Amino acid sequence: MVPPRLVGPYRIVSTLGKGGIGTVFRASDRRTGDEVALKLLSTGPALEPAAAKRMAREFETLARLAHPNVVRVFDAGVHRGYPYLVMELVEGLDLRSYLEIDLEPSARRAMPEPAVQVQSEDSEVAPALPRFDLGALLEEADTGFYEAPTGNHALADYARSADESDTDDGSTSSEGTVSPPRRHELFSPFEDEDEPSRPLLAATPYTRELNRPERIGRLKDALLQICEALGYIHSHGLVHRDLKPGNILVDEDRHVRLMDFGLAKFLAEETSVTVRGKVVGTYRYMAPEQALAEHVDGRADLYALGVMIYELLAGRPPYDAKTPVDLWQQILEREPQPLFSLNPHADEDLARIAHKLLRKDPDDRYQTAEEVFEQLISG
Ligand SMILES: Nc1ncnc2c1ncn2[C@@H]1O[C@H](COP(=O)(O)OP(=O)(O)OP(=O)(O)O)[C@@H](O)[C@H]1O
Numbered sequence: 001m002v003p004p005r006l007v008g009p010y011r012i013v014s015t016l017g018k019g020g021i022g023t024v025f026r027a028s029d030r031r032t033g034d035e036v037a038l039k040l041l042s043t044g045p046a047l048e049p050a051a052a053k054r055m056a057r058e059f060e061t062l063a064r065l066a067h068p069n070v071v072r073v074f075d076a077g078v079h080r081g082y083p084y085l086v087m088e089l090v091e092g093l094d095l096r097s098y099l100e101i102d103l104e105p106s107a108r109r110a111m112p113e114p115a116v117q118v119q120s121e122d123s124e125v126a127p128a129l130p131r132f133d134l135g136a137l138l139e140e141a142d143t144g145f146y147e148a149p150t151g152n153h154a155l156a157d158y159a160r161s162a163d164e165s166d167t168d169d170g171s172t173s174s175e176g177t178v179s180p181p182r183r184h185e186l187f188s189p190f191e192d193e194d195e196p197s198r199p200l201l202a203a204t205p206y207t208r209e210l211n212r213p214e215r216i217g218r219l220k221d222a223l224l225q226i227c228e229a230l231g232y233i234h235s236h237g238l239v240h241r242d243l244k245p246g247n248i249l250v251d252e253d254r255h256v257r258l259m260d261f262g263l264a265k266f267l268a269e270e271t272s273v274t275v276r277g278k279v280v281g282t283y284r285y286m287a288p289e290q291a292l293a294e295h296v297d298g299r300a301d302l303y304a305l306g307v308m309i310y311e312l313l314a315g316r317p318p319y320d321a322k323t324p325v326d327l328w329q330q331i332l333e334r335e336p337q338p339l340f341s342l343n344p345h346a347d348e349d350l351a352r353i354a355h356k357l358l359r360k361d362p363d364d365r366y367q368t369a370e371e372v373f374e375q376l377i378s379g
Helices: 049-062 134-142 151-163 183-187 205-210 213-235 263-270 298-314 324-333 348-357 369-378
Strands: 010-018 023-029 035-040 073-079 082-087 092-094 248-251 256-258
Touching: 010 035, 049 073, 049 082, 205 298, 213 248, 213 256, 213 298, 213 348, 213 369, 298 348, 298 369, 348 369
Parallel strands: none
Antiparallel strands: 010 023, 023 035, 035 082, 073 082, 092 248, 248 256
16 A cells, blocks of 8 residues: 555654554654654555544544553544544554563574564664564474474473573583473473473573563563553553554653554444454454453453463463464463473463463453552562
8 A cells, every 4th residue: 555645634754564454654743743653544445434433533532541651642533434543653662572672692692693683664763772583583493392282292392402401501411401301291280270380391592582581571561561551541441452562662761652452442343343354353362251252351451461471481372373263262262381381491470470361261360450560569
């Protein structure tokens, strides 16, 4: 799509990125000269004029919200049948990229050379910081270590990783002292359901990178801010419904802002939304009750928070499947693989919090964002 030059009173400056439901532009308010981010929901067919207006009006309710950890919504309107939203422009990175920066030189020696530099249309957005390609590592890991959560294949993979004899401090153990775990050590249910058990597995360069204290510190700090934002929007009767790392922006002062809250609901109500075959409210982060299109409350966002914590700790999401139907089924029926079986030295508090947030029944999760906040600070 050729970007429009003007959208309402806004002049389009450049494209910040494309998401599943539209495109976000850097734009300038012609009345004030202020720079803003403008999200044009343009993927599906144009809406009926009445529906587009109704949606734009609904967006205006978001403009009443003001919290330091929630992206400000300034304005909304309709451009040629497509609703748009005008937001505060955040110069920063999404949560996943933010956690990948600042790799320690000692850790970097264990990593492949960075494959990709940050791509950005605007040099201000990309930090001049060292980066590595965690995605490439993940792919690498996917070819073996992370395959198949159950069965002999998985056992063989873990045995191989133990043979590699990486120890936590980066040294190499002479005789491969970590013996291959027995199957029940890897996949047995937790003895205490709140305390994931830690199998005796060796760390790998990949998991060492995931567990880097500086990275975990960043993650915890960001999570506290996300909890503050969620507490605020829940107290206003809103549910985000599409919480994921891509909807969390972090600026250079480590200030976290949540965005896109409420959009999934408005879209689902106004359109029979499957955008490019994908149900709005990304399946991967969807709570079972949301996947079943049941009534959801803030606890569905807390489930999504659990998915995020799990994948940022384990390097892979709790559920993964080739088709949406399989993913849907896993979300409803399967227990997540114990996090320590993927990353044996993962932060214990975060692993415990993630598993509790991933409970199928909302009553079994932490009940509020405040409760999660307390857990994060008390450890
Ligand atoms: N307020 C903002 N300030 C700066 N950049 C933004 C802002 N809102 C979105 N972006 C950037 O624009 C890009 C597209 O965002 P968008 O929310 O459309 O996509 P997404 O979150 O990847 O996907 P989805 O539509 O499925 O939520 C992202 O790279 C995002 O970081």
